[in-house]
Amino acid sequence: MRYWLMKSEPDDCSVDDLAAMPDRTVAWYGVRNYQARNFMRDDMRKGDQAFFYHSSCAEPGIAGIVTIQRAGYPDTTALDPKGKYFDPKAGPENPIWYMVDVRLEQRFDTPITLVALKANPRLKGMRLLARGNRLSILPVTAGEWGAILKMVV
DNA sequence: GCCAACGTTGGC
DNA sequence: GCCAACGTTGGC
Numbered sequence: 332m333r334y335w336l337m338k339s340e341p342d343d344c345s346v347d348d349l350a351a352m353p354d355r356t357v358a359w360y361g362v363r364n365y366q367a368r369n370f371m372r373d374d375m376r377k378g379d380q381a382f383f384y385h386s387s388c389a390e391p392g393i394a395g396i397v398t399i400q401r402a403g404y405p406d407t408t409a410l411d412p413k414g415k416y417f418d419p420k421a422g423p424e425n426p427i428w429y430m431v432d433v434r435l436e437q438r439f440d441t442p443i444t445l446v447a448l449k450a451n452p453r454l455k456g457m458r459l460l461a462r463g464n465r466l467s468i469l470p471v472t473a474g475e476w477g478a479i480l481k482m483v484v
Numbered sequence: 485g486c487c488a489a490c491g492t493t494g495g496c
Numbered sequence: 497g498c499c500a501a502c503g504t505t506g507g508c
Contacts, residue, residue: 464490
């Protein structure tokens, strides 16, 4: 079982939006970065856990925990010419892009802010905190996972 | 809105 | 295969 961190813009899909979904489950469509795609297509397994991170907002931070409900499968939004995630190079025989299904497991009463994460010496090497990091899906080590869980109030 | 960092594209 | 130009991400 692996640990991950998945970024979402709350304007797009917040932890509360996710909590309101049927079965608190959503397809993680629209990722158009090869490294992030590879994580979903090749490495994520059903049952893996991930932190749900709010990015590009007033108070960035971890807002909850999701579990991978379904491993990587083709992202069909790449095939819709009218959608914003359309990729003309993708086709039914060549999906290019992949998504997973995630289910909200826990919504934190108080999000763990990016400021708090940076202040935790146990998270010094965390990829999320590395300079210039832009990946929307990141692996999290078991040590980091445990250290962050201890910060949940 | 600014800007640094990084990925992608395309000319050569 | 190099690299400049461009677009996107995301914190501030």
